[in-house]
Amino acid sequence: MSLSSQPIGIFDSGVGGLTVAHALTQLLPNEQIIYFGDVAHHPYGEKSSAAIQSYAVKICEMLLRQEVKLILIACNSASAVAHDLVREYVGSRAKVIDVINPMIEHLRENFNHQKIGLIATRATVNSGIYHQKIDTLGLGIQLTSLAAPLLVPIIEEGNINHDDFKQILHNYLSHPTLQDIDALLLACTHYPIIKDQISQFYNHKISLIDNSEITAHAVKNLLEYHRLLNPSVLTPQHQFYVSDYTESFVAHARFFFPAALHFEHYPLWD
Amino acid sequence: MSLSSQPIGIFDSGVGGLTVAHALTQLLPNEQIIYFGDVAHHPYGEKSSAAIQSYAVKICEMLLRQEVKLILIACNSASAVAHDLVREYVGSRAKVIDVINPMIEHLRENFNHQKIGLIATRATVNSGIYHQKIDTLGLGIQLTSLAAPLLVPIIEEGNINHDDFKQILHNYLSHPTLQDIDALLLACTHYPIIKDQISQFYNHKISLIDNSEITAHAVKNLLEYHRLLNPSVLTPQHQFYVSDYTESFVAHARFFFPAALHFEHYPLWD
Numbered sequence: 001m002s003l004s005s006q007p008i009g010i011f012d013s014g015v016g017g018l019t020v021a022h023a024l025t026q027l028l029p030n031e032q033i034i035y036f037g038d039v040a041h042h043p044y045g046e047k048s049s050a051a052i053q054s055y056a057v058k059i060c061e062m063l064l065r066q067e068v069k070l071i072l073i074a075c076n077s078a079s080a081v082a083h084d085l086v087r088e089y090v091g092s093r094a095k096v097i098d099v100i101n102p103m104i105e106h107l108r109e110n111f112n113h114q115k116i117g118l119i120a121t122r123a124t125v126n127s128g129i130y131h132q133k134i135d136t137l138g139l140g141i142q143l144t145s146l147a148a149p150l151l152v153p154i155i156e157e158g159n160i161n162h163d164d165f166k167q168i169l170h171n172y173l174s175h176p177t178l179q180d181i182d183a184l185l186l187a188c189t190h191y192p193i194i195k196d197q198i199s200q201f202y203n204h205k206i207s208l209i210d211n212s213e214i215t216a217h218a219v220k221n222l223l224e225y226h227r228l229l230n231p232s233v234l235t236p237q238h239q240f241y242v243s244d245y246t247e248s249f250v251a252h253a254r255f256f257f258p259a260a261l262h263f264e265h266y267p268l269w270d
Numbered sequence: 271m272s273l274s275s276q277p278i279g280i281f282d283s284g285v286g287g288l289t290v291a292h293a294l295t296q297l298l299p300n301e302q303i304i305y306f307g308d309v310a311h312h313p314y315g316e317k318s319s320a321a322i323q324s325y326a327v328k329i330c331e332m333l334l335r336q337e338v339k340l341i342l343i344a345c346n347s348a349s350a351v352a353h354d355l356v357r358e359y360v361g362s363r364a365k366v367i368d369v370i371n372p373m374i375e376h377l378r379e380n381f382n383h384q385k386i387g388l389i390a391t392r393a394t395v396n397s398g399i400y401h402q403k404i405d406t407l408g409l410g411i412q413l414t415s416l417a418a419p420l421l422v423p424i425i426e427e428g429n430i431n432h433d434d435f436k437q438i439l440h441n442y443l444s445h446p447t448l449q450d451i452d453a454l455l456l457a458c459t460h461y462p463i464i465k466d467q468i469s470q471f472y473n474h475k476i477s478l479i480d481n482s483e484i485t486a487h488a489v490k491n492l493l494e495y496h497r498l499l500n501p502s503v504l505t506p507q508h509q510f511y512v513s514d515y516t517e518s519f520v521a522h523a524r525f526f527f528p529a530a531l532h533f534e535h536y537p538l539w540d
Contacts, residue, residue, distance in 0.1 A: 046426070
């Protein structure tokens with residue numbers, strides 16, 4: 001098997017990374033995806049950095065055994081605390097890309113001197129990584145961020161059209177931290193699922209920036225640069241591995257990938 | 271060390287079991303507690319039965335190495351799906367008690383022919399275990415149950431006096447399933463933390479039954495029966511182990527055990 005026809009490995013703690021995987025397969029329909037959902041440790045957003053780092057390394061070991069050509073960290077919490085470690089650990093065995101650096105590049109190109117709000121999990125906000133990287137750009141982008149820890153459980157619960165959910169979302173978005181912003185950065189891969197509801201809150205008047213399509217384009221550029229785009233025109237068979245097999249994960253995966261048939265329970269530590 | 275002076279092992283996926291541990295130390299101040307919080311896999315309520323069972327066995331291995339005289343499963347989700355397995359696995363090496371059977375005994379003694387509502391995690395409700403055990407009693411207790419999956423993340427978030435929380439709680443308790451009940455069974459060890467708010471909803475007019483004190487009394491009876499109560503009058507030093515060390519867990523543990531000093535990170539699989 002030539003290098004370019006090898007699969008792309010994607011991981012997240014659960015269903016959030018499926019938004020990125022979906023955008024990627026829309027943009028690059030010839031690429032085969034091997035998706036690892038670390039459902040046993042979901043949600044990453046409330047775990048310690050050390051824990052997320054150890055899970056990331058074990059997942060990468062597994063993906064490397066599947067001979068992936070690229071590993072995509074499709075989770076902001078894991079990107080925030082484990083990207084450097086994963087790059088070091090994977091070395092030359094595969095390319096590595098996260099969801100944060102492509103976003104920073106996108107902000108650099110499009111949002112100079114604007115005021116940007118950010119919502120994310122506690123792990124991502126506490127890491128301070130978006131602030132640090134944006135400050136390093138030196139382009140006058142003002143960033144204000146808010147941890148919104150109840151959004152992931154509500155999205156997972158599938159209750160996003162319920163009034164309770166709208167009220168909680170409304171309260172987060174009304175927070176003083178997020179006032180007078182030009183754009184809102186959805187810094188959790190779960191959030192594209194509620195993009196319509198967030199856009200309604202703002203009467204569709206501010207830009208919402210999410211990781212999914214931006215990361216998909218960054219993956220395309222990286223593969224092009226290294227001549228690793230899959231030349232095959234056969235429909236690829238994506239594979240889904242989970243560290244805990246739950247109906248909720250399978251339902252979400254089938255929502256994004258209706259043809260998804262291959263689910264496998266793969267405990268990380270057995 | 272004599273058998274009676276050995277510690278009691280208690281486990282849960284996180285902070286919920288602390289409500290039971292706290293009730294136990296109030297009732298039996300001479301007993302030393304070794305508490306295991308499986309924070310790395312929190313919350314159990316949304317995990318598969320097989321996953322919860324495998325975590326329970328690994329935690330019991332660890333507690334048995336600490337020579338506990340009794341293992342208390344201080345989590346309804348784990349009690350629902352892993353109690354039989356844990357009893358079988360532990361065998362004669364220690365006594366085993368869960369939080370469900372003491373509750374059933376309490377209902378048998380006090381709630382014949384009453385209509386009881388139950389709220390719990392999805393894992394506990396889906397297990398059907400309370401229904402099955404209550405039906406077996408044949409005492410005309412009518413049980414209706416509702417999964418309330420957002421309560422645990424909200425309690426963990428510490429936002430229980432916020433209007434959003436009150437609205438969500440109100441919506442759960444207003445559900446048709448829970449109307450015209452004589453008592454409400456709080457079948458998750460997190461829920462005693464919001465007992466006041468639940469009682470307010472009912473204008474303090476119905477009984478709220480929670481696991482913490484009922485389980486503590488059952489432990490006392492079991493230890494008495496087997497002559498295993500600790501005769502020492504020295505203040506015991508409780509120990510807390512966590513599979514992931516988070517500030518949130520430590521803060522909750524210090525709330526229930528202000529003198530708690532000994533926290534140790536104990537990854538289950540390293």
